[in-house]
Amino acid sequence: MTIRMEQTYWEKGDTWPKILRYNCEKYGDHRRAMRHKHYGVWQPYTWKDYYLNVKYLGLGFLAFGFEAGDKVMIIGDNAPQWYYAELAAQAIHGLSVGLFSELLPSEIKYIAENCEARFAVVEDQEQVDKLLEINDELPLLKKIIYWNYKGLAHYDDEILVGYRETLTQGKTYEAEHAGLFEQNVENGRADDECAIIYTAGTTGSAPKGAVHTYRTLRAGADYLLKLDPWFENDNVVPYLPPVWINEQWIGIGCHLLSAGILNFAEAAETQQRDSKETGPSIVFYGARLWESQAATVQARILGADAIKRFAYRLLMPVGYKAADVRYRRQNPGVTLKMLYYFADIFLFKSIKHSLGLSNARICYTTGAILSPHAFRFYHALNIPLKSLYGTTEGGALTGARNDEIHSETVGPGHEGTEVSISATGEIRYRQPGVFVGYYKDPEGTAVVLKDGWFHSGDTGSIREDGHLVFTDRLKDLLELPGERKVAPQFIESRLRSSPHIKDAWILVGPQGAYVAAVIVINYDNVSRWAGKNRVAFTSFAELSQAPEVYELVRQDIARVNQIVPAESRVKKYINLHKELDPDEGELTRTRNLRRAFLVERYHKLIDAIYSDNEAVPIEAQDRYRDGRTGTIETSLRIQSVEGAGS
Numbered sequence: 182m183t184i185r186m187e188q189t190y191w192e193k194g195d196t197w198p199k200i201l202r203y204n205c206e207k208y209g210d211h212r213r214a215m216r217h218k219h220y221g222v223w224q225p226y227t228w229k230d231y232y233l234n235v236k237y238l239g240l241g242f243l244a245f246g247f248e249a250g251d252k253v254m255i256i257g258d259n260a261p262q263w264y265y266a267e268l269a270a271q272a273i274h275g276l277s278v279g280l281f282s283e284l285l286p287s288e289i290k291y292i293a294e295n296c297e298a299r300f301a302v303v304e305d306q307e308q309v310d311k312l313l314e315i316n317d318e319l320p321l322l323k324k325i326i327y328w329n330y331k332g333l334a335h336y337d338d339e340i341l342v343g344y345r346e347t348l349t350q351g352k353t354y355e356a357e358h359a360g361l362f363e364q365n366v367e368n369g370r371a372d373d374e375c376a377i378i379y380t381a382g383t384t385g386s387a388p389k390g391a392v393h394t395y396r397t398l399r400a401g402a403d404y405l406l407k408l409d410p411w412f413e414n415d416n417v418v419p420y421l422p423p424v425w426i427n428e429q430w431i432g433i434g435c436h437l438l439s440a441g442i443l444n445f446a447e448a449a450e451t452q453q454r455d456s457k458e459t460g461p462s463i464v465f466y467g468a469r470l471w472e473s474q475a476a477t478v479q480a481r482i483l484g485a486d487a488i489k490r491f492a493y494r495l496l497m498p499v500g501y502k503a504a505d506v507r508y509r510r511q512n513p514g515v516t517l518k519m520l521y522y523f524a525d526i527f528l529f530k531s532i533k534h535s536l537g538l539s540n541a542r543i544c545y546t547t548g549a550i551l552s553p554h555a556f557r558f559y560h561a562l563n564i565p566l567k568s569l570y571g572t573t574e575g576g577a578l579t580g581a582r583n584d585e586i587h588s589e590t591v592g593p594g595h596e597g598t599e600v601s602i603s604a605t606g607e608i609r610y611r612q613p614g615v616f617v618g619y620y621k622d623p624e625g626t627a628v629v630l631k632d633g634w635f636h637s638g639d640t641g642s643i644r645e646d647g648h649l650v651f652t653d654r655l656k657d658l659l660e661l662p663g664e665r666k667v668a669p670q671f672i673e674s675r676l677r678s679s680p681h682i683k684d685a686w687i688l689v690g691p692q693g694a695y696v697a698a699v700i701v702i703n704y705d706n707v708s709r710w711a712g713k714n715r716v717a718f719t720s721f722a723e724l725s726q727a728p729e730v731y732e733l734v735r736q737d738i739a740r741v742n743q744i745v746p747a748e749s750r751v752k753k754y755i756n757l758h759k760e761l762d763p764d765e766g767e768l769t770r771t772r773n774l775r776r777a778f779l780v781e782r783y784h785k786l787i788d789a790i791y792s793d794n795e796a797v798p799i800e801a802q803d804r805y806r807d808g809r810t811g812t813i814e815t816s817l818r819i820q821s822v823e824g825a826g827s
Contacts, residue, residue, distance in 0.1 A: 418444045600643065
């Protein structure tokens with residue numbers, strides 16, 4: 182029987198450890214809290230398992246000298262141990278600090294020094310090696326605890342200890358300090374600082390640690406649960422670990438408050454395949470992943486047999502028509518209902534199953550502007566995808582009910598929030614989820630937090646119906662002659678809706694001459710297209726510079742040019758010879774462009790585009806079809822777009 186938990190959220194406690202204790206007492210071994218796919222088998226973990234892992238890990242920390250206020254870095258892909266580590270640190274009055282598993286040693290060192298971390302809980306040998314490489318430069322770091330033992334049997338550094346050994350230490354410590362863990366949990370308060378969440382560093386500056394309390398994090402979870410109540414039998418597949426604020430609200434907060442089930446894929450690359458097996462009812466991805474999935478479906482259709490292509494061309498318009506009717510809050514009528522029923526049986530259900538979205542009833546996107554084309558695609562499948570707006574520092578601000586979704590907005594403000602637009606167009610807001618401040622950075626805090634109002638640095642507007650329209654980062658707006666402004670995300674998101682384009686970077690050049698685009702092709706999709714159309718190539722760079730591929734991209738740019746204002750039309754473009762890489766600082770770990778860094782790195786390319794050159798020479802590493810890499814010297818073509826204007 183499904184039990185609605187909405188009215189009992191506040192009865193569970195005012196901290197995450199207290200709520201975990203409540204769930205353990207209520208459900209014990211009778212209900213699953215998590216499932217983790219390991220060696221092809223889904224391993225269940227009950228609420229009692231969750232609580233006991235947190236308890237003995239926390240006591241293990243204490244046995245190793247943990248003190249109140251200590252910081253625990255957590256590094257690894259999504260797994261139950263990630264969540265155990267966060268709540269274990271919080272239960273004994275410490276703070277969790279999440280890091281993406283792809284971070285380089287230098288990036289880990291910066292955050293470890295900045296937050297003064299004394300403990301680290303990591304996934305595997307790769308993360309252990311990174312920390313050992315910089316360990317001599319981190320005198321505060323006391324213990325590194327790993328949960329995946331593979332390859333670590335012969336490591337003998339005294340700073341290292343296995344997860345199972347830490348639990349054993351915790352049980353021994355409990356025998357000597359009976360009731361200490363329970364006392365620590367009981368003494369926790371809503372306004373205790375519990376997590377430091379680092380910003381992505383999109384603007385090119387170093388990430389900043391936003392300090393949050395249980396109260397500020399819970400505000401975001403409460404908003405989402407009021408918007409879309411969860412049930413005990415809801416299945417959730419968290420895409421990313423709780424490194425960023427959204428997974429703190431969803432994977433930690435909403436999960437604990439609703440007592441649903443978290444399902445962890447075996448590996449990041451098996452996420453979509455494993456999702457098909459669990460049939461998640463709640464799905465939360467960044468905009469880039471939603472766009473990538475939609476583009477993959479379109480690419481597969483283009484490469485399918487004639488019958489499947491015909492079915493797609495015949496039935497998808499039915500879905501788009503139904504989506505448009507829902508947007509206008511109109512009755513679809515008997516004919517459209519019948520056609521949609523037919524299209525759903527013969528096409529839509531199979532697409533949803535291939536994406537692991539067969540049972541999805543709550544779907545969120547955030548992190549960047551989702552292209553209207555991708556948004557409309559999912560709604561044609563009757564997937565209730567909607568945009569949320571929130572920030573690491575300011576907390577959750579907006580979200581729409583399923584009956585008021587608009588592709589061009591991020592919804593109205595949640596009840597209890599206040600939002601205003603400054604004279605410069607900046608979005609400012611205040612609500613209970615605003616952060617405490619940047620860790621040990623009062624000057625930085627004072628810049629963005631004034632009289633309780635968080636100054637987001639984003640630009641947008643509020644419609645008459647109260648819905649917020651997000652435009653772009655204020656400092657990312659590009660200026661053209663005549664004080665005209667271009668929002669690069671507006672154009673980039675529409676270019677990324679193409680199955681041939683993985684990334685797009687919009688710029689205007691010196692003195693705002695005109696709009697140009699740097700394009701990163703979708704190698705997987707374009708290489709399949711090239712094979713089918715007999716376009717010869719041996720590497721990414723060679724494929725990107727093929728005249729036939731330039732023509733593919735030109736058609737996509739021409740399509741976008743038709744729907745943007747005349748002054749925003751792309752006049753020139755260039756296909757980059759490689760993918761943008763977060764390890765090289767070109768993207769954030771959430772795959773957003775780091776524009777200031779890109780301008781610095783590719784200044785010669787920009788100069789060539791705006792100097793009327795026809796090509797620009799480059800020397801770089803290239804990836805071949807067999808996986809090899811090598812250094813190449815080649816030229817990148819600079820192509821004009823006819824009809825784009827001056």
